[in-house]
Amino acid sequence: MSLLSPLSLAWLGLLVPLIGLYILRRRREARVVGSTLLWDRAVRDMRAERPWQRLIPYLSLILQALAILLAAFALARPSGIGEVPSGARVVVVVDASASMATRMPGGDTRMDAARGVVIGLADALPAGGTLTLIEAASEPAVLLAPTSDVAEIRHAISQLRVRGAESSLERAVAVGAERVRDAPPGSRIVVITDAASDGEQALAATVPVEVQRVGMDAVNDAIVAVDVRARPSDESPDRAEIFVRVVRHASSPASRWVTASIEGRGVVASRRVELVPNEPESVLMLADLPPDADGRAALVRIELAGDDPAEGQVAAASEDALSLDDLVVAPSPGARRLPVFLVGDAPASVRRVLLADRDVELFQTTLASLAERAASPDRTDLDGVFVYAGETPPSAPQGDSIALAPDGDTLFGVALGAAAENPRIVSWEEDDPRLRFVSFAAVHVASMRPIAGAQARTLVQTDHGALVSSLAHPGGEATLIGFDPDRSDLPDQPGFVILFRNVLERARQRRAEGGIRADRIGEPLRVPAPDGVTVEVRCPDGSTARGLSRGGVAIVDVPALPGVFEANVGRQRLFALRSLLSPSESDPSPRARFVTRAGGTEVEVQEASSPREAWAWLAGLLLVVLVLEATWATRKGAT
């Protein structure tokens, strides 16, 4: 227990003379009377008439006074988390990594406990003291500038969340150290963490750094890796392999179930796995994962369960303290059918390539009909790849598209140069996924329109300018081809087919991921959207997160949950998958070592506690005792 102002306890010395006044009796002349019966009643009458009465050294009175003292002492919460001299600054760094979501025996998470510790620190702030709150996620975030406003502090504490990624306590402490530069004596940095990270962390600062640990060792079974790959067979073209790696962080082995399911179809595969502590165990399951009626890839939910799954229901292992890594959502590779809309009179070679892909569903349309559809009030966005031949709209459509054989001055608004005959290809971007395994070394083009717009990135360069370019936009990307393939020898080469396959495969992948890049749990969603648009994201737990689009992307901070996040951008729905923690975060055991600096002395890790709560209960108990005592003393018939 520590006291904010231990010298103030000297005031308790006043109790000695105070109690002495109660105990010591004045010498009185004794006078024998026949009976004190009436005198006793008269004295009571006098007491009853007065609004106050003489202090009499009843034992109960002294006990009551002591009880009040104790209660006041308790309510003052003298055992704050740490003593803060007057005017000192406290910077609190809270670990927001995924392991802080680990549940403790009482049901609270480590983050809940951390919040309690911060509240204790805030309540222990003396006059003039300030508190700064920094959330240490992958990037440190200052949630609260230095303040002593309790309301602000509590609001900031409520903003603390588990972010998912590994935390960088070192950087967070560095940020905190900046905040307490030239701070008065007694200032310090308090790091609240579960220390569930590997290796050594150097907490360098010019002020003392305290590390308070929340949470003890815990059991966690975690899915640390998943891969779903197509393995078409004669039996089923949609056959897929589901590879899962599971690790048990515990001291004893256990048996668990790994279950794969698809929404609407229930469990499609299940395996029982015997887990040995701290030894990764791999599971391989086969399942048919056909796309849905819209040709979309099925989403596979892979769950780690403690009991035998029945009827598609799974129950988490009761001892599993961290649930974030018990569920993984992955796209299935089975969504091969891709709608392709041919707009205009497509070159025969292009039409031939597309028709040759059995996973392509080809639609012929025109710019006019697309414009008419766009004007319809109840339109829905077409989901597929658009291939424009000749004329193009002023801007690229949502999703992926190809524009070729231009006959206007622009392609999706990108300026075109003057026609050039027999350009010589000088270079191409071999690293671009669309040009993978594609060679333009022996390609001859009869004529071209160089792509001059600076907003497009050149993929194939000729001596007359860009022959093939890429135009990225918030909803996808467009591949701009500045020549008519039929007027070149490219269709005669294998690279032509591969080029289109690469573009289509890239579109498939984007569709399978839902339009937003899949990432780890807790990573913010980067939703492509026009500037100024507020993107609303529905999270797996039913909550909603919002973000304003700037620069073509809305970055939406979402809770650290595994599952499918649905983003609505206007009339377009995009999906994002968040799964898996880093293997380090799945291990909830405290093991990190903290040092003052690289090679410096080790920082002692204290067990964080909230004695404030216990004192509050004790104070409440004392008050109850006081009330009972007073009730007893003033009961009817009491003397």
Next chain:
Amino acid sequence: MSSLLDPAFLRRLGRLRLAVRRRFAGSSAGGRRSTRRGSSAEFAEHRPYYAGDDVRRIDWNAYARLEELVLRLFVAEEDLSLYLLIDRSASLGIGTPPKIELAKQVAAALGYVGLSGSERVSVHPFGDALDAPMAPTRGSKRIGALLRYLDAIEPRGDTDLANTVERFLARSPRPGLVAVISDFFDPGGFQRPLDRLLAQKFEPVLFQVLDREELDPTPGTDVELVDSETGQKVDVSLDARAIAAYRARLFAFFAELESYAKKRGLFYGRVDAEHALDDVVVGYLRQGAR
């Protein structure tokens, strides 16, 4: 003669007799109307004649009018039992002179009048229990024995009137007049024991003896009052306010005693600095003379 009775007081008592409001059946012939029928000259009532009755008592005049044989009955005259319950608890030892002296004087005066009137008189000193009594006696020649007995009483112990009355009744005394002489400062109260006496056909008369200091305490500083019987201590500042509060309680107590006696037709007299013993006793006895 004992100092309990001075000659002047004796002369005042000479022509008086005990005042009794109800009739009691005596043990022998005396000068008081009894509840029984007897042979005095005072007609009491008629009753039907039954075989075996004394034919001399037949009222022939009534027979002539009513043609029924009826007997004339006359009031019997018997003696009265006077029980002197004198409080000898430690509180009676307080005062200047001690209250026990006043109590003895009251008892002596009543006993003198009773013996002079041929009543049966007995003395029962009490504290928290009943002492060995002076056996019932009658005749004026026993006055000396009575005074000697009273002289020997010393104050001691607590007061428990209820226990006293119960033990008194346990002696199965003949109903009569019970003079309770006490300060009545009994934590157990006086009503229940007196009610018990009334229920057993006794007639209590109440004499309360008080010291001047009890009636009007001398103002002073902070004192510790010690109860002479229980030893209980009460810290009090003897200022005017405290004395006023005490006197308010005291007079409320007087009023309570007086009201109790009045409601039951009992005599209540207080002997203190304001009420002289002679006047109180004579005042009571004069009720009997009327």
